Amino acid sequence: MAKKSDKSTEEVGQASEAQIAVHWREEGYYFPSAKFIGQANASDPAIFERFSEKNYPECFKEYGDLLTWDKYWHTTLDTSNAPFWKWFVGGKLNASYNCVDRHLKTDRNKAAIIFVPELEDDDTEVITYQELYARVNEFAALLQGFTSLKTGEVATFHMPMVPELPVAMLACARLGIIHSQVFGGFSGAACGGRIADSKSKVLVTMDGYYRGGVLQDHKVKADEAVARALEEGVVVEKVLVFRRNPGEYASKSPMVPGRDFFVDEIMPDYKGKLVEPVSMPAEAPLFIMYSSGTTGKPKGCQHSTGGYLAYVTGTSKYYQDIHPDDTYWCAADIGWITGHSYIVYGPLSLGTTSVMYEGIPTYPDAGRPWRIAERLGVTHFHTAPTTIRTLRKVGPDEPAKYNYHFRHMTTVGEPIEPDVWRWYHESVGKGEATIVDTWWQTENGGFLGSTMPALHPMKPGSCGPAVLGVFPMILDENGEEVKAGSGKAGNICIRGPWPGIFQTIWGDPDRFVATYYEKYNRNKKSTDWHDWPYFANDGAMQAADGYYRILGRVDDVINVSGHRLGTKELESAAIMVDAVAEAAAVPVIDDIRGHAVEMYIALKPGFSPDGVDEQVSRMIETEIGKVARPKSVWIVADMPKTRSGKIMRRVIASISNFTDVGDITTLANPEVVEDIRHYVQSEKVAHGEQPRELSEAELATIKGFGSAE
Numbered sequence: 001m002a003k004k005s006d007k008s009t010e011e012v013g014q015a016s017e018a019q020i021a022v023h024w025r026e027e028g029y030y031f032p033s034a035k036f037i038g039q040a041n042a043s044d045p046a047i048f049e050r051f052s053e054k055n056y057p058e059c060f061k062e063y064g065d066l067l068t069w070d071k072y073w074h075t076t077l078d079t080s081n082a083p084f085w086k087w088f089v090g091g092k093l094n095a096s097y098n099c100v101d102r103h104l105k106t107d108r109n110k111a112a113i114i115f116v117p118e119l120e121d122d123d124t125e126v127i128t129y130q131e132l133y134a135r136v137n138e139f140a141a142l143l144q145g146f147t148s149l150k151t152g153e154v155a156t157f158h159m160p161m162v163p164e165l166p167v168a169m170l171a172c173a174r175l176g177i178i179h180s181q182v183f184g185g186f187s188g189a190a191c192g193g194r195i196a197d198s199k200s201k202v203l204v205t206m207d208g209y210y211r212g213g214v215l216q217d218h219k220v221k222a223d224e225a226v227a228r229a230l231e232e233g234v235v236v237e238k239v240l241v242f243r244r245n246p247g248e249y250a251s252k253s254p255m256v257p258g259r260d261f262f263v264d265e266i267m268p269d270y271k272g273k274l275v276e277p278v279s280m281p282a283e284a285p286l287f288i289m290y291s292s293g294t295t296g297k298p299k300g301c302q303h304s305t306g307g308y309l310a311y312v313t314g315t316s317k318y319y320q321d322i323h324p325d326d327t328y329w330c331a332a333d334i335g336w337i338t339g340h341s342y343i344v345y346g347p348l349s350l351g352t353t354s355v356m357y358e359g360i361p362t363y364p365d366a367g368r369p370w371r372i373a374e375r376l377g378v379t380h381f382h383t384a385p386t387t388i389r390t391l392r393k394v395g396p397d398e399p400a401k402y403n404y405h406f407r408h409m410t411t412v413g414e415p416i417e418p419d420v421w422r423w424y425h426e427s428v429g430k431g432e433a434t435i436v437d438t439w440w441q442t443e444n445g446g447f448l449g450s451t452m453p454a455l456h457p458m459k460p461g462s463c464g465p466a467v468l469g470v471f472p473m474i475l476d477e478n479g480e481e482v483k484a485g486s487g488k489a490g491n492i493c494i495r496g497p498w499p500g501i502f503q504t505i506w507g508d509p510d511r512f513v514a515t516y517y518e519k520y521n522r523n524k525k526s527t528d529w530h531d532w533p534y535f536a537n538d539g540a541m542q543a544a545d546g547y548y549r550i551l552g553r554v555d556d557v558i559n560v561s562g563h564r565l566g567t568k569e570l571e572s573a574a575i576m577v578d579a580v581a582e583a584a585a586v587p588v589i590d591d592i593r594g595h596a597v598e599m600y601i602a603l604k605p606g607f608s609p610d611g612v613d614e615q616v617s618r619m620i621e622t623e624i625g626k627v628a629r630p631k632s633v634w635i636v637a638d639m640p641k642t643r644s645g646k647i648m649r650r651v652i653a654s655i656s657n658f659t660d661v662g663d664i665t666t667l668a669n670p671e672v673v674e675d676i677r678h679y680v681q682s683e684k685v686a687h688g689e690q691p692r693e694l695s696e697a698e699l700a701t702i703k704g705f706g707s708a709e
């Protein structure tokens, strides 16, 4: 039986998001064109039968068979150490071989990666599969010859969106070295914490990169990262620094002798060298990707080689509908899981052409993405709602000015408003492209919810049904199933594992079980997957037609422009400021970013509020990165608290969003609520912020906020 919530009603306050009945207008269907259906990789509904529950888990053989194995597996799914699932057991393969070498025979001179620099006058760089092979081998030789890294150890990357990043990833994969890429926009401190957690001896970085037309100093973050890692007891032996512009150095920070090395200076020794791909067991970790959750420390999601690669290859084939001759552009950052799975591993495993763009989509203007699409003949476009909202706001008429035609488009990372979806469909897709709204998470490796593009109609705002071989259910707090079409939301769970699921949290298997499985586990000793539903930490509801609508996180993670920010991480950063006694982070609904962060701060006695807002914002940028910078920092005399002393985040979240604060009679200090409301809302109005009506789903997020603790 599911564990009952042990929170008192007083602490939870109102019903959590997952319990709230959500009503919205059902949207109509949009259908793929006959032209699209005619060419799709999956156009025969028999595929659903092949992946039906009665064929689970053997159905995933079909994904495994998309790869080239050195040794074929003997067991598709091993559940003997549940919930630490093992896929394709006994199999051996190399991910770099699968993404590079195996395409040489037929496609050596096809473009593998087309790199578009942010400066529009700079030439695009076309890297053929043959050239990729050469570069991956050379960098693998360098890792082998110049560093002490061995198979099974971790290298941290803090790389921007440049082709050196996939090259370095594939070089690690070639040697069985686990890569851990930290989003380039994250701060040095955030990178350092991840280096320490993964015990990396080597950091791979770049001196600078272009953002908004300006060459950023990025190497300085490497120094901060190494210092932070050292504070946490981990020594980085070598920092390998690529140079963005050959022969120049984009950073003011000096190279540390004996520690920092320019890759271009050591590379001559390894030029032209070839390295045999190491045959890795299917369950060997391929990479770690850190993500936020309820508690302060980011979780290192560990992904496998065989299961992960099979899953991203299969979903790229059927859901991204990638064909070898396509020009596929996923505009995510490789620093996020989307980029790992659907810029690098999935598309390259299928031998297609993957486009990488360095910069921001609106540089130098909102026509840029469409000029790239026109020039390169892009067939697939993959991005997040936050980008679509921005492009719609600043350049609604831009797409029509350019002669490009997408066949397939993707939205990922946050719920998309139906209105925004329609603009994406009509203006960006010119009414021709089939859209998939893909729901998934860092932990999942690949898609969990999506329409099958040629076989299911699209419905704006809903991701669609579950993907092949994935069997979700929505559970209430007591473990009872919430039925499709009931109009009720609940916690979306997946009944059985799929090959892309992460293997564990790096170094913390107990947290892995506690976060994702404990809530609905039926028997801790069971080796039957039926007893271990995966708790996704998302609220969702299922319409009568079986389509899921994802409402957002139930674990107090704030989703800013598709980036997961943990409230605890934000709050821990804020209380590093001397004057701060208490801090609470809440989401405020934002028209472009989905959520923005607002911080509430109570000061230590005797400290002046002067400048504290800026200090808090800076500290958050230093500890996490610019992406986490709060929209506002509110300094209040006292936080609304329960009698047990817990800050009532839902109350301040309601104030920030101009919604009803709900029942506050059980608070220890209800009188502070009105003072805070008056102060915050009048400031907001004075700065031109207008209260706006929230959708039911947005309202549910605010009202349930803070209940996960």
Ligand code: PRX
Residues within 6 Å of the ligand: 291, 337, 338, 411, 412, 413, 414, 415, 416, 437, 438, 439, 440, 441, 442, 443, 463, 536, 537, 538, 550, 551, 552, 553, 559, 562, 563, 564
């Ligand atoms: O809340 C869901 C939201 O993003 C979370 C996962 O974030 P992350 O691990 O950074 O991975 C993002 C890219 C896969 C989920 O728990 N989310 C993701 N995709 C969607 C979504 N919400 C609604 N619709 C989606 N398509």
